Amino acid sequence: MRNRTTNWPRTTGVGSALLLVAALGIFTPHSPQAKSAAYTFTFLAALNEPAPGGGFHINDFEPGALNNRGDFIYGTDLGTSPDPNTFFGEGVFLRQARQASTVELARSTGPAPGGGVFDFLLLGQTALNDQGDAAFAFTLVPFSTDGVSSGLYRYSHSTGQVTPVVVSGSPAPPPVGGSFAGVGFNVSLTNRGDLVFNGVLPTGVGVFKADKRNQITSVVSPGDVFPGSGEFVSIGNGGPRIAQGGDVAFTARLAGEDSALSSVYVKNARTQEIISVAHAGDREPCGGVFRSAYSPVLNNRSVVVFFGDISQPPDFFQSLGLYRYLRGETVAVACPGDPMPGGGHFVRTSTFTAEQVSINNSGPGEIVFNALLDTVNGEGVHDTGLYVWSRGSLRLVARTGTVIPGVGTVSQLAMPVITGGPPPISFLPDSGAINNDRGQVLLGATLTDGRAVLLLATP
Numbered sequence: 001m002r003n004r005t006t007n008w009p010r011t012t013g014v015g016s017a018l019l020l021v022a023a024l025g026i027f028t029p030h031s032p033q034a035k036s037a038a039y040t041f042t043f044l045a046a047l048n049e050p051a052p053g054g055g056f057h058i059n060d061f062e063p064g065a066l067n068n069r070g071d072f073i074y075g076t077d078l079g080t081s082p083d084p085n086t087f088f089g090e091g092v093f094l095r096q097a098r099q100a101s102t103v104e105l106a107r108s109t110g111p112a113p114g115g116g117v118f119d120f121l122l123l124g125q126t127a128l129n130d131q132g133d134a135a136f137a138f139t140l141v142p143f144s145t146d147g148v149s150s151g152l153y154r155y156s157h158s159t160g161q162v163t164p165v166v167v168s169g170s171p172a173p174p175p176v177g178g179s180f181a182g183v184g185f186n187v188s189l190t191n192r193g194d195l196v197f198n199g200v201l202p203t204g205v206g207v208f209k210a211d212k213r214n215q216i217t218s219v220v221s222p223g224d225v226f227p228g229s230g231e232f233v234s235i236g237n238g239g240p241r242i243a244q245g246g247d248v249a250f251t252a253r254l255a256g257e258d259s260a261l262s263s264v265y266v267k268n269a270r271t272q273e274i275i276s277v278a279h280a281g282d283r284e285p286c287g288g289v290f291r292s293a294y295s296p297v298l299n300n301r302s303v304v305v306f307f308g309d310i311s312q313p314p315d316f317f318q319s320l321g322l323y324r325y326l327r328g329e330t331v332a333v334a335c336p337g338d339p340m341p342g343g344g345h346f347v348r349t350s351t352f353t354a355e356q357v358s359i360n361n362s363g364p365g366e367i368v369f370n371a372l373l374d375t376v377n378g379e380g381v382h383d384t385g386l387y388v389w390s391r392g393s394l395r396l397v398a399r400t401g402t403v404i405p406g407v408g409t410v411s412q413l414a415m416p417v418i419t420g421g422p423p424p425i426s427f428l429p430d431s432g433a434i435n436n437d438r439g440q441v442l443l444g445a446t447l448t449d450g451r452a453v454l455l456l457a458t459p
Helices: 018-026
Strands: 033-035 039-046 056-066 072-079 089-094 103-105 118-122 134-140 150-155 162-167 182-189 195-201 202-209 218-219 230-235 249-256 263-267 274-278 292-298 304-311 321-325 329-334 346-350 357-359 367-376 383-388 391-397 409-412 439-446 452-458
Touching: 039 056, 056 089, 056 439, 072 134, 072 202, 089 118, 089 230, 103 118, 103 134, 103 150, 118 195, 134 182, 134 195, 150 182, 162 195, 162 202, 162 263, 202 249, 202 452, 263 292, 263 304, 274 292, 274 304, 274 321, 304 357, 321 367, 321 383, 329 367, 329 383, 346 383, 367 391, 383 439, 391 439
Parallel strands: 033 391
Antiparallel strands: 039 452, 056 072, 072 089, 089 103, 118 134, 134 150, 150 162, 182 195, 195 202, 202 218, 230 249, 249 263, 263 274, 292 304, 304 321, 321 329, 346 367, 357 367, 367 383, 383 391, 409 439, 439 452
């Protein structure tokens, strides 16, 4: 079940790309050239079918990560039958390409490593590295909306075991001190085993890193000072994400700022300097002002990609763009009104704070993202599409109307639990948009026959 609060205040309490144009062959990302690209689609799973380990996939798929071996991790709602009314919680599953097998990492009502029982809510986004190690956060019985009673866990591909990293009551590291009340949404994992997560503290939510030995350090915590601007008081609304070199992207709010807003920052692993990537109130390349910035992702070059809300106050999420930041320079990848490959114009990105945008390490980084379009179907619901930006050009992966041989025709890049709920446009799209360095894309889709499927698109 998704975090339906999207970019609203969390219930968990919780530059210069142009300078590298000549060296990297990067074109300005805005005003993209539409290019067609053929993808082969592989069917992976469908809702209302049996889930590994028992029960049924229902409501939605939540693609988490796709590594360069073709392994992928995902979450899903679980029911005792295909009927959504039999929902009893969620599960986390890892598909191992080389073994052609699926491993259940956790499920609601199951025993949690280290003690307790998994409750009904997966705190996605889940994580996976190229070795096949995984990480996820999950609520524990009894569930609390404040992030209390939850845990962070690792899966080791070499041992086949899931082990706890942090649970409610685990000690927080100095100089923070005290104990974790729990963990928040979203985790990120490197190939060397560094794991970043949102840790819930009595004073708020902070970003922490656990190394491969589970030694925990603070990345940024409530009360830390952003030089010249004030103290961080709210952290973790989308993100955190860690690059292989250790840089960490996160969202936060400073003391005195509107509690509904967030800005994007990166902490440099080498210098320990915190850099403002996009701050609420800054001018942005589409010609407006950032109302809020969220959902940062970054690659091994520390290219940061994020969503920007450029709605006119007091509105939220009516107008959103997609942006790319490198060494002090922010450029627009997609602005409201841009023409999109395959037809229609860009209206906005997804309003979900996880799983709907990613960037790989191929060249300067290919960006995959979901978009709401201005074309509508016969019921007045907007079309949706999934796109890849690469070296200044956009190409279509799939959109409303795409025919997938042997599978069906795409109705929406969204899950039935969203498209069927009022009002449908408020959450679309939410298919997931996850890529690896081979250019493969992990996504979900609802088909015109009503089925919902998990797919792998290979260029």
